[in-house]
Amino acid sequence: MKLTAEETIVAVETTREILSGIHDSRGSLIPVLQRVQNKLGYVPPVAMQEVAAHFNIPAVDVYGVITFYNQFRLTPPGKNQVKICMGTACHMRGANIIQEAWERRLKIKVGETTEDREFSLERVACVGCCTMAPVVVINEEVNGKITPTRVDGLLFSYELDKKNEAAAKGGENNGQ
Amino acid sequence: MASNTQPAVVYAALKEQAVQNRDKLFEKPLIMIGAATCGRAAGALKLVEEIKNELNRLQLEANVVEVGCMGHCYAEPIMVIYNEGFPPMAYGNVNEGVGARIVRDYLTDGDPGYEFALVALEPNDFFPTFSDFPRGVHENKIVLDQCGFIDPQNIEHYIATGGYSALVKVLEADPGEIIETVKASGLRGRGGAGFPTGLKWETCRNAGGSPKYLICNADEGDPGAFMDRTILESTPHSLLEGMTIAGRAVGSEKGYIYIRAEYPLAVERITQAVQQAREKGLLGENILGTDFSFNIEIFQGSGAFVCGEETALLASMEGRAGIPTHKPPFPADAGLWGKPTVINNVKSFSYVPHIMNNGADWFKSIGTEKNPGTAIFALAGKIENTGLVEVPMSTTLNELIFEVGGGIAGGKQFKAVQIGGPSGGCMPESALETPIDFDSLTEAGAMMGSGGMVVLDEDDCMVEIARYFLDFTQKESCGKCTFCRLGTKHMLDILERITKGQGRPEDIDLLMELAARVKEGSLCNLGKTAPNPVLSTIRHFRDEYDAHINEGRCPSLMCKDLIAYYILPDKCERSCDACVGSCPVEAIFSNEDRIKVIDQEKCVKCDSCKVACPPQYAAVVKLSPPSEVAAREQGEGVK
Numbered sequence: 085m086k087l088t089a090e091e092t093i094v095a096v097e098t099t100r101e102i103l104s105g106i107h108d109s110r111g112s113l114i115p116v117l118q119r120v121q122n123k124l125g126y127v128p129p130v131a132m133q134e135v136a137a138h139f140n141i142p143a144v145d146v147y148g149v150i151t152f153y154n155q156f157r158l159t160p161p162g163k164n165q166v167k168i169c170m171g172t173a174c175h176m177r178g179a180n181i182i183q184e185a186w187e188r189r190l191k192i193k194v195g196e197t198t199e200d201r202e203f204s205l206e207r208v209a210c211v212g213c214c215t216m217a218p219v220v221v222i223n224e225e226v227n228g229k230i231t232p233t234r235v236d237g238l239l240f241s242y243e244l245d246k247k248n249e250a251a252a253k254g255g256e257n258n259g260q
Numbered sequence: 261m262a263s264n265t266q267p268a269v270v271y272a273a274l275k276e277q278a279v280q281n282r283d284k285l286f287e288k289p290l291i292m293i294g295a296a297t298c299g300r301a302a303g304a305l306k307l308v309e310e311i312k313n314e315l316n317r318l319q320l321e322a323n324v325v326e327v328g329c330m331g332h333c334y335a336e337p338i339m340v341i342y343n344e345g346f347p348p349m350a351y352g353n354v355n356e357g358v359g360a361r362i363v364r365d366y367l368t369d370g371d372p373g374y375e376f377a378l379v380a381l382e383p384n385d386f387f388p389t390f391s392d393f394p395r396g397v398h399e400n401k402i403v404l405d406q407c408g409f410i411d412p413q414n415i416e417h418y419i420a421t422g423g424y425s426a427l428v429k430v431l432e433a434d435p436g437e438i439i440e441t442v443k444a445s446g447l448r449g450r451g452g453a454g455f456p457t458g459l460k461w462e463t464c465r466n467a468g469g470s471p472k473y474l475i476c477n478a479d480e481g482d483p484g485a486f487m488d489r490t491i492l493e494s495t496p497h498s499l500l501e502g503m504t505i506a507g508r509a510v511g512s513e514k515g516y517i518y519i520r521a522e523y524p525l526a527v528e529r530i531t532q533a534v535q536q537a538r539e540k541g542l543l544g545e546n547i548l549g550t551d552f553s554f555n556i557e558i559f560q561g562s563g564a565f566v567c568g569e570e571t572a573l574l575a576s577m578e579g580r581a582g583i584p585t586h587k588p589p590f591p592a593d594a595g596l597w598g599k600p601t602v603i604n605n606v607k608s609f610s611y612v613p614h615i616m617n618n619g620a621d622w623f624k625s626i627g628t629e630k631n632p633g634t635a636i637f638a639l640a641g642k643i644e645n646t647g648l649v650e651v652p653m654s655t656t657l658n659e660l661i662f663e664v665g666g667g668i669a670g671g672k673q674f675k676a677v678q679i680g681g682p683s684g685g686c687m688p689e690s691a692l693e694t695p696i697d698f699d700s701l702t703e704a705g706a707m708m709g710s711g712g713m714v715v716l717d718e719d720d721c722m723v724e725i726a727r728y729f730l731d732f733t734q735k736e737s738c739g740k741c742t743f744c745r746l747g748t749k750h751m752l753d754i755l756e757r758i759t760k761g762q763g764r765p766e767d768i769d770l771l772m773e774l775a776a777r778v779k780e781g782s783l784c785n786l787g788k789t790a791p792n793p794v795l796s797t798i799r800h801f802r803d804e805y806d807a808h809i810n811e812g813r814c815p816s817l818m819c820k821d822l823i824a825y826y827i828l829p830d831k832c833e834r835s836c837d838a839c840v841g842s843c844p845v846e847a848i849f850s851n852e853d854r855i856k857v858i859d860q861e862k863c864v865k866c867d868s869c870k871v872a873c874p875p876q877y878a879a880v881v882k883l884s885p886p887s888e889v890a891a892r893e894q895g896e897g898v899k
Contacts, residue, residue, distance in 0.1 A: 110578060110580075111577060111578055111579050114579055115559070118521070118560060148581055152564065152738075153562035153564050153576075153582070154563035154564060170483070171483035172640070172681070172725075172728070175728050176641055176720055176725070181866055185866060188864070208522060208563075209481060209483060209565065211297070212298075212480070212522070212523065214712075215333035215334060215336070215646035215647060216301045216336075217640070226297060228302060232842075233868060233871075
């Protein structure tokens with residue numbers, strides 16, 4: 085994936101800002117990468133290079149750490165992140181069926197982002213809400229007891245929200 | 261430095277103030293709402309908002325507090341109301357409408373809404389309490405005692421109920437005495453392995469090298485386990501107090517809490533708790549005016565299951581990939597940055613303040629001689645009363661599942677209980693009399709693990725559950741040991757083949773042989789225990805494997821490739837279109853007799869039609885093997 089010139093500048097500046105004031109002890113490597121991801125939503129190659137230079141280690145080591153841990157993303161996430169819990173309880177209560185329902189509705193596979201970058205679909209390890217199984221986490225919100233029809237309902241409510249938002253924005257623009 | 265100030269004097273002042281502030285809460289009616297992650301998933305935050313709106317609308321004065329989780333997850337969201345004239349009442353399954361109604365009726369008309377009440381929290385003459393139910397009789401809450409009853413965001417609630425008094429005690433005692441007490445209590449590490457905690461502390465204390473580090477392992481990665489999360493979200497200070505005591509005992513001034521990134525609320529709560537403890541002088545430099553200093557930092561994991569293994573956890577904290585290393589040297593001798601390090605689980609630390617306050621003999625009086633104390637289990641799966649329970653060690657599985665947990669949900673038949681997550685095993689009905697403790701469970705082919713317990717019923721396929729766990733460990737293998745990296749992959753391929761109906765007669769022997777090799781050839785416990793789910797299901801449920809391999813049939817009707825959906829023509833109501841509307845792929849049509857039929861070519865087996873079909877008809881069924889459908893259609897003359 086290629087970054088635009090503007091995206092590159094933002095990525096480099098954000099990373100430098102995070103690195104400023106941080107000691108170059110390697111123990112801070114993972115916390116720094118977490119902060120970069122929190123700000124940017126993913127860790128682009130330019131950010132890895134900046135981080136590597138700061139800690140005085142080869143960039144490939146940073147890449148190695150990032151690809152080892154499940155949490156780090158190498159590509160930008162969708163505006164809404166849908167995470168399907170794959171814990172035991174969710175699995176036994178049909179998480180696979182839920183996963184297929186999302187894949188069918190969003191027309192993407194797990195690990196992908198929709199073309200308009202509105203939704204990305206992921207599987208996550210147990211989120212610890214086993215009693216509400218099956219569980220789907222949308223952005224930070226935990227949704228329990230999901231069924232395929234509830235997937236349709238959730239998507240519909242997002243579409244409605246989006247329409248309302250667009251209408252509100254349209255109103256603002258007209259006002260100007 | 262005010263070294264002449266007695267810590268007890270400083271603490272007494274803190275406590276007096278805390279009690280005063282807490283008591284102010286009770287001057288008005290007090291409404292507590294369980295808002296840990298599980299409660300939030302059930303809509304607790306909306307409930308809080310609705311209750312505040314309702315109070316506002318009615319111009320009523322009351323305090324609304326968000327608390328942690330009481331462990332009764334099946335009844336979330338839970339609300340507790342303290343109001344004068346009645347014992348405090350707990351209400352379950354409170355949605356916004358019910359919540360507003362209870363508040364309205366109770367606070368304006370004095371009607372406590374018994375029809376919505378779960379239990380009363382204090383003994384009284386007219387409503388049952390927890391101890392009137394089997395669960396309350398079996399439970400003995402030590403660590404979970406305060407969970408759901410105090411505000412985790414307010415340190416004064418913890419102090420007001422006697423929190424941090426154990427710390428005061430040990431500040432005046434000799435560190436050696438603390439270790440002796442922990443050793444005498446027989447406390448075993450609750451992370452799963454059951455290593456004596458006191459011994460670990462002593463090794464670290466006696467090890468050369470400084471500084472010494474203390475790490476709390478809160479990387480609760482086992483799917484199906486959420487005990488640590490609940491403690492972190494509900495009583496974070498009990499962990500901090502336990503860690504500070506441990507720091508004093510082993511001579512460490514620096515502690516870390518390694519916490520999973522998947523627990524954002526727990527991270528928030530514990531970070532806030534550390535901040536508040538510092539402000540009160542219970543953490544940081546010169547704790548309570550003594551010359552003992554102890555600091556705690558939060559380190560967030562990055563989503564790697566193997567980091568629950570202590571050497572991998574250390575590698576991750578040192579900024580490397582979480583790959584385990586050889587033991588010895590054990591972390592107690594050479595851990596973080598090569599310095600002596602004590603690594604304990606959240607629960608292990610949380611027991612410590614209680615042991616210090618009540619003494620080693622008290623702790624030993626609970627449970628059995630070799631396994632003293634309580635066991636904390638997360639009950640999930642097909643059980644009636646899901647949630648978090650704390651029972652004395654030696655309680656049997658039978659008591660835990662059928663009395664504490666209320667048996668199997670929906671009147672189904674019990675099949676197995678999976679204990680210990682991906683490292684544990686499935687225990688069949690014949691093993692239900694096994695007492696719960698570290699040694700008995702290991703003997704029975706499962707393991708205590710960190711305490712996740714998933715109950716399975718007749719609808720759960722044992723081959724599929726074995727495949728699920730192996731899929732998990734195979735993905736989470738760090739790749740260091742060949743047997744773990746390739747052996748688990750090979751085993752997974754075989755299991756996938758079996759669940760797709762392509763199994764071969766020799767597959768079971770091959771699985772057993774591979775399992776033995778993977779166990780022998782792996783360095784850490786991830787690989788050593790990865791074959792357990794497969795071995796235990798083969799041992800107890802061999803007939804299910806045989807049905808998959810020899811007949812292409814899934815007896816539990818779960819494996820997708822081996823089932824088909826079918827509408828029973830004599831049960832279909834004909835004029836009802838519920839299934840047609842629910843089908844996401846338009847696979848259901850009406851035939852000439854207006855009976856609904858599923859086009860097997862189009863069907864994606866999403867289960868929607870089975871859910872949609874009204875229960876009074878229950879016309880949609882699953883058949884296995886899929887060839888059954890054609891046979892039935894012919895027999896019943898469906899066109």
